Amino acid sequence: MPLNRDRILNTAFTLLNQYGLADLSMRRLATELGVAPGALYYHVKNKQELLASLASRILNDVPFPAEQGEIDRIFADVYSHLIPVKEAAEVVRLALALDPHQLQFLDHLTTYLTHHTGSQQAPLAALTLVHVALGFIEQDQTRYLLGNSPPPTEAPLPYRQAIQAVFTGFLK
Amino acid sequence: MPLNRDRILNTAFTLLNQYGLADLSMRRLATELGVAPGALYYHVKNKQELLASLASRILNDVPFPAEQGEIDRIFADVYSHLIPVKEAAEVVRLALALDPHQLQFLDHLTTYLTHHTGSQQAPLAALTLVHVALGFIEQDQTRYLLGNSPPPTEAPLPYRQAIQAVFTGFLK
DNA sequence: ACCTGAACACCGTTCAAGT
DNA sequence: ACCTGAACACCGTTCAAGT
Numbered sequence: 001m002p003l004n005r006d007r008i009l010n011t012a013f014t015l016l017n018q019y020g021l022a023d024l025s026m027r028r029l030a031t032e033l034g035v036a037p038g039a040l041y042y043h044v045k046n047k048q049e050l051l052a053s054l055a056s057r058i059l060n061d062v063p064f065p066a067e068q069g070e071i072d073r074i075f076a077d078v079y080s081h082l083i084p085v086k087e088a089a090e091v092v093r094l095a096l097a098l099d100p101h102q103l104q105f106l107d108h109l110t111t112y113l114t115h116h117t118g119s120q121q122a123p124l125a126a127l128t129l130v131h132v133a134l135g136f137i138e139q140d141q142t143r144y145l146l147g148n149s150p151p152p153t154e155a156p157l158p159y160r161q162a163i164q165a166v167f168t169g170f171l172k
Numbered sequence: 173m174p175l176n177r178d179r180i181l182n183t184a185f186t187l188l189n190q191y192g193l194a195d196l197s198m199r200r201l202a203t204e205l206g207v208a209p210g211a212l213y214y215h216v217k218n219k220q221e222l223l224a225s226l227a228s229r230i231l232n233d234v235p236f237p238a239e240q241g242e243i244d245r246i247f248a249d250v251y252s253h254l255i256p257v258k259e260a261a262e263v264v265r266l267a268l269a270l271d272p273h274q275l276q277f278l279d280h281l282t283t284y285l286t287h288h289t290g291s292q293q294a295p296l297a298a299l300t301l302v303h304v305a306l307g308f309i310e311q312d313q314t315r316y317l318l319g320n321s322p323p324p325t326e327a328p329l330p331y332r333q334a335i336q337a338v339f340t341g342f343l344k
Numbered sequence: 345a346c347c348t349g350a351a352c353a354c355c356g357t358t359c360a361a362g363t
Numbered sequence: 364a365c366c367t368g369a370a371c372a373c374c375g376t377t378c379a380a381g382t
Binding site for chain 3 (some may be wrong): 364365366367368369370371372373374375376377378379380381382
């Protein structure tokens, strides 16, 4: 089994899921793959680039409804896809900051909003909706990481109300 | 000059401002204060708690208009206060996740929204507005940290449009 | 081409011992 | 009460050398 980019990304995802971002170190990753730390740098530029790739993978896995879906449904899916992955929101935000256009989800959302609202503010609306979603998801994730409440599987009401309000705010 | 919590926080703020979050380490902080690393832990629980305190300080310094201000003005002030402080958005978000009620700015904003809109959704609206502001500020900060554009001192148009849209979205 | 070994320059945190 | 010295268990990244 040779070392390659895909095996590294898969193991990184498992590590993130199981132990969180703090334990996702290059050295830990190397150990898990049975390889010397330096070997990773033959397949990956550095840790930042690895995390950005990981984020694209996570977010692009969110199913995007072909036509008839409502934004409520879309962002409910975003929520339930990201919430079980530890610190997924932070990782996605990192990718968003580094290179927004690497996230095809954002492009999909933008064209969706353009078609369904006709507003030329669609790119701004898409970005704003993503910021709100990541903000709430991150807050919920850290809250249940501190052990104070169980992880919700469905998007909670405040989250959905916030998304809805932001959406209607851009309708005029 | 004895070591105390306030001196530590001041030096931490300077370090954050000058070199960014990556160089704000406990060891670096100790060196800057002319003290052994372990000494810090007599005045501060750990790094997380220090960063949370730092965030409260940064956000609570934003001037809050007594009565007649518009939200546009409030969030323009948030922008111009946070944008020059490197990684201020991340630090504030950390504090927000750990303990939202430690940030009195959020409470001020909530009562402001309650008075000016009468909506019982005010707490949710306040939180959403803060998420949006932090999201855009963080994006702008990293963009100019990568050297591609100069740091804006005034809140840019997209930011203000987004804030405005979110606000009106919560008006009904 | 791909990987190891070993090093470089760091981390956060703890804790006996000193004053 | 407050701080030092020293240790513990780690980091990300580079790079000569091996295959």
